[in-house]
Amino acid sequence: MKLEPQAVLRFALTAVVVIVAMVLCHALWRHYLYAPWTRDGRVRAEVVRIAPDVSGLVTRVPVIDNQEVKKGDVLFEIDPQRFRIAEQQAEANLNAAKAAARAAGANIDAVLASAAARKAEYDMRQEQAQRRQELAEVVPKEERTDAKSAAMTARAVWEQAQASGHQANAAREQAEAAVVQAQVALDRAKLDLDRTEVRAPVDGYVTNLDVRVGDYAATGSPRLALIDRHSFYIYGYFEETKLPNLRVGDPVTIRMLSGGVHLKGRITGVARGITDRDNPTGRDLLADVNPTFNWVRLAQRVPVRVDIDEASEPKGLILSAGMTVSIDVQPRRVLDDERTSR
Numbered sequence: 001m002k003l004e005p006q007a008v009l010r011f012a013l014t015a016v017v018v019i020v021a022m023v024l025c026h027a028l029w030r031h032y033l034y035a036p037w038t039r040d041g042r043v044r045a046e047v048v049r050i051a052p053d054v055s056g057l058v059t060r061v062p063v064i065d066n067q068e069v070k071k072g073d074v075l076f077e078i079d080p081q082r083f084r085i086a087e088q089q090a091e092a093n094l095n096a097a098k099a100a101a102r103a104a105g106a107n108i109d110a111v112l113a114s115a116a117a118r119k120a121e122y123d124m125r126q127e128q129a130q131r132r133q134e135l136a137e138v139v140p141k142e143e144r145t146d147a148k149s150a151a152m153t154a155r156a157v158w159e160q161a162q163a164s165g166h167q168a169n170a171a172r173e174q175a176e177a178a179v180v181q182a183q184v185a186l187d188r189a190k191l192d193l194d195r196t197e198v199r200a201p202v203d204g205y206v207t208n209l210d211v212r213v214g215d216y217a218a219t220g221s222p223r224l225a226l227i228d229r230h231s232f233y234i235y236g237y238f239e240e241t242k243l244p245n246l247r248v249g250d251p252v253t254i255r256m257l258s259g260g261v262h263l264k265g266r267i268t269g270v271a272r273g274i275t276d277r278d279n280p281t282g283r284d285l286l287a288d289v290n291p292t293f294n295w296v297r298l299a300q301r302v303p304v305r306v307d308i309d310e311a312s313e314p315k316g317l318i319l320s321a322g323m324t325v326s327i328d329v330q331p332r333r334v335l336d337d338e339r340t341s342r
Contacts, residue, residue: 036245036329038238040301041254043323046231048202049222052078053195058215065209068229069200075224076211080196087189094182101175202228232319234265234306236327239299246270250329252306257324264312267329271303 056078063075204226211223234254238246246267254263281288306327313319 036238036242036250036331037327038236038242039324039326041234041236041306041325041327043256043319043321043325044233044235045319045321046228047207047321048204048226048228050075050198050200050224050226051220051222052076052198052217053219054078054083054192055217055219056082056196058211058213058217061209061211061213063206063209065206067206069204069206069226071200071203073200075198075200075206075226076217077198078196078217080193083189083193083196087186087193090182090186090189094179094186097175097179097182101179103175200226202226202230204229227321232308232321233268234308234325234327236304236306236325237301238304238327239301241299243270243302245331246304246329247331250331252330253328254306254308255326255328257326258318261314261317262312264309265306265327266309267304268307269305271305274300274302 058076059079060074060077062077063069063073069075207225207227209224211217215223217223236252248267248269250267252265252267254265255261256263304327
């Protein structure tokens with residue numbers, strides 16, 4: 001049987017097409033399974049939950065929802081009247097404590113002067129009694145006894161004056177401590193008054209504004225969220241089959257679903273753990289092993305953090321936490337091989 005050239009040519013072309021298709025399918029399959037890319041990326045940002053540090057009625061809200069604010073801008077204000085009164089009361093208490101401390105200082109000076117006088121009196125009486133004892137032959141016994149008693153009395157009065165001095169010194173220390181306490185109370189009152197103006201701790205965007213004039217704001221109760229405008233980053237959920245080709249520091253290309261904008265970034269971290277839904281902890285802290293097994297096992301997705309290069313952000317770009325992006329990683333070792341080959 002003789003084969004015609006055209007039939008051979010058709011067979012050869014068909015074989016080449018099939019082989020090329022198989023090679024391309026294999027390459028695409030490996031790219032899909034192992035190439036470091038993912039469509040499952042999310043824009044994320046640091047969220048500051050703004051809550052007042054003092055309680056009271058809200059008297060002013062100078063911002064609106066989704067407004068951009070700078071660090072230090074007032075977000076809302078709590079009625080400061082009560083806190084001004086508290087500051088004035090604390091200042092009056094401080095002045096009273098300082099006056100008491102000055103009085104205690106003057107009192108101790110008087111007590112110390114009295115003690116010094118009593119000491120001089122005692123020294124004089126003691127010297128007189130000793131001199132009379134030395135002249136026992138010419139001084140009557142009764143006079144010597146009186147002199148000794150006077151010396152002992154003077155000593156007792158001096159010791160009492162010393163005790164009064166210690167007591168006055170303790171009173172002065174107590175008064176000085178009261179001054180410190182009053183100063184602390186005044187500082188606290190000033191801080192509370194300053195905290196009636198709730199200010200933005202970072203540059204960002206007001207989100208979910210839930211406070212109005214007339215509301216009662218309680219201490220520690222969040223009333224709005226503030227998105228830090230300098231904290232946007234990407235969380236890419238890569239399949240575990242692609243992790244061997246990822247390294248911290250690898251550059252990435254970020255393509256946003258909204259408008260197809262391309263950004264640059266760099267991998268800064270890979271999550272070291274995810275929840276195992278098939279093996280939760282059961283009763284008695286024992287593993288709750290699932291008795292069934294799914295034969296089709298999908299690769300787990302592991303979060304990878306990517307920092308955005310702000311220089312690559314086009315002017316007017318709107319970034320919102322929760323946006324979807326695609327991430328394509330250029331492993332550094334591949335880039336190094338390309339540079340070497342050149």
